[in-house]
Amino acid sequence: xxxxxxxGGAGFIGQHACRAFLRAGAAVRVLDNLQPQIHGPNGxxxxxxxxxxxxxxGDIRDRELVAKATDGxxxxxxxxxxxxxxxxxxxxxxxxxxxxxxTAVLVDVLQNSPAAATVKSIVVASSRAIYGEGAYRCxxxxxxxxxxxxxxxxxxxxxxxxxxxxxxxxxxEPTLESAPLNPMSIYGLTKxxxxxxxxxxxxxxxxxxxxxxxxxxxxxxxSLRNPYTGILAVFSNLARQGQNIEIYEDGLESxxxxxxDDVVTxxxxxxxxxxxxxxxxNIGSGLPTTVHEVATQVNRxxxxxxxxxVTGAFRVGDIRHNxxxxxxAKEVLDYSPSVPFEDGIKRFLKWAEREEASxxxxxxxxxxxxDSRGLMGRRGS
Numbered sequence: 001x002x003x004x005x006x007x008g009g010a011g012f013i014g015q016h017a018c019r020a021f022l023r024a025g026a027a028v029r030v031l032d033n034l035q036p037q038i039h040g041p042n043g044x045x046x047x048x049x050x051x052x053x054x055x056x057x058g059d060i061r062d063r064e065l066v067a068k069a070t071d072g073x074x075x076x077x078x079x080x081x082x083x084x085x086x087x088x089x090x091x092x093x094x095x096x097x098x099x100x101x102x103t104a105v106l107v108d109v110l111q112n113s114p115a116a117a118t119v120k121s122i123v124v125a126s127s128r129a130i131y132g133e134g135a136y137r138c139x140x141x142x143x144x145x146x147x148x149x150x151x152x153x154x155x156x157x158x159x160x161x162x163x164x165x166x167x168x169x170x171x172x173e174p175t176l177e178s179a180p181l182n183p184m185s186i187y188g189l190t191k192x193x194x195x196x197x198x199x200x201x202x203x204x205x206x207x208x209x210x211x212x213x214x215x216x217x218x219x220x221x222x223s224l225r226n227p228y229t230g231i232l233a234v235f236s237n238l239a240r241q242g243q244n245i246e247i248y249e250d251g252l253e254s255x256x257x258x259x260x261d262d263v264v265t266x267x268x269x270x271x272x273x274x275x276x277x278x279x280x281x282n283i284g285s286g287l288p289t290t291v292h293e294v295a296t297q298v299n300r301x302x303x304x305x306x307x308x309x310v311t312g313a314f315r316v317g318d319i320r321h322n323x324x325x326x327x328x329a330k331e332v333l334d335y336s337p338s339v340p341f342e343d344g345i346k347r348f349l350k351w352a353e354r355e356e357a358s359x360x361x362x363x364x365x366x367x368x369x370x371d372s373r374g375l376m377g378r379r380g381s
Contacts, residue, residue: 003027004271005069007060007106008079009053010034010045012222013125013214016264017077018049024268028053031060031069031080038223060102063109070106070115075271078106078124078198081191084228085129086366088187089317090373099190100197107201121208123270126195126280128215128256129188133319134175138163144170148184151377154314159249161320172254172288174325177213177280185317195280202278210270210277212263215284215324219260219344220351227363231291232257232345234363235298236352242305243360248318251292251310256284256323259339259347269333277332284324285337294345301349312379315370 004021008014009030021028030053034044045055056069060080070076081099082088088095103124110116128134133146146161153159163170183189195211202209218232227234238245266283292310299306329335339347370376 001025001027002074003029003072004075004077005029005031005073006077006079007031008081011038011079013217013260013263014079015046015049015221016219016260017079017267018053020264020268022052029056029069029073030054031056031058031065033057033059037228038226060098061105063105066105066109067113070109070113070119073115073119075121076119076123077267077271078103078122081125081194083187084226085185085187085317086315086370086375087228088185088190089375090369092186095186095190100193103194103197107197110201116205119207121210121271121273122198122202123210123212123267124195124198126211126213127188127191128175128213128282128284128322128324129185130181130183130192130195130213131175131179131322132182132184132188133161134172134322135179136161136163136170136172138166138168138170140168141165145180145182146170149320151316154249155377155379157250157312157379159253159314159320172321172323174286174323175282176325177282177328184319199278199280208273208277209279210273211280212266212270212283213280213324214263215256215258215282215322217258217260217263219348221260222348224352224355225358225362227366231294232298232348233352235295236302236349237358237360237363239299239302239306240353240357241360245295245299245306245308246313247291247295247308247310248313248315250312251295252290253318254288254290254321254323256287257289257294257341257344258284258337259344262337262339265338266329266333266335269335273332281329281332281335282324282326283329283335284326285341286324286326287341288321288323289341297345298349301346302353314377316375316377
């Protein structure tokens with residue numbers, strides 16, 4: 001029987017992955033700090049997992065704990081990370097500490113312990129955030145990769161990135177794994193380092209290493225109390241309570257939303273790869289959905305009690321669009337998304353309506369934190 005260690009295994013994706021690996025017949029270990037921002041003050045594993053997995057409760061930067069958790073492990077799925085794009089811009093040390101230093105501790109322990117002989121594969125959760133804006137196409141210059149959008153342009157209501165060569169309008173297109181890496185947030189930068197550190201270790205050891213560049217993952221079990229990640233969770237909390245849903249920019253910014261079951265399928269296949277592979281793969285739906293459409297569907301589900309307000313406000317470090325090319329994931333993992341957004345959002349919202357609504361004041365406070373640090377802008381300002 002294979003033993004799998006899932007760091008961050010008590011989190012949203014982690015608990016889904018635990019169940020899937022258990023169904024596949026693996027012995028599962030979890031290393032997680034059960035952080036209150038994500039799990040609440042009494043965080044714990046789901047009831048059906050508490051007796052089925054071996055829990056190592058603590059910090060990924062705790063070398064002794066990591067050594068115990070990795071002892072005798074055959075494969076590692078490294079999900080442990082701080083994940084708030086906006087929050088990362090002002091809690092820089094915290095994000096680098098957990099995401100970069102935590103991964104460094106994991107790799108250092110593996111390199112210098114008996115686990116180096118037993119671990120044959122590592123899957124690391126990367127992110128589409130490492131691309132920045134990603135791929136666009138200019139009618140004159142062909143494929144281009146825009147620079148970060150200027151706050152002055154956005155304050156004037158110009159939200160679409162232009163060609164970095166001539167400044168003309170450019171249209172976004174699916175981003176390949178070969179695209180330049182140009183993260184625009186501290187979170188994105190830490191995920192880039194995390195990915196490259198794991199892949200470097202795996203290449204040097206001659207073992208499989210797969211960095212899965214997750215797009216915007218959503219689904220049942222997503223934290224409804226964390227105001228720093230997941231617009232679906234934020235919008236559903238607001239809509240249930242009839243609060244205004246405020247949308248940044250002009251509402252036409254888009255994201256590649258991928259259902260958690262598809263992400264877990266890709267993660268299991270990556271861990272199970274028998275052929276040699278060390279590299280990165282996009283995991284998404286391959287389709288864009290605008291933020292305004294998300295807000296509309298959420299509000300409709302909860303009886304249209306909220307007013308959707310397009311504010312023109314914007315966050316420093318946000319990208320305009322993203323959509324993943326899935327060609328490489330199809331080739332390597334035979335991955336194709338199976339849950340369309342219109343089905344996945346219904347499943348998520350049916351689950352969310354059974355959960356306790358979170359304090360909407362927490363989201364307002366998170367926005368105020370950004371604003372107080374000069375990380376918010378407004379059209380006309």
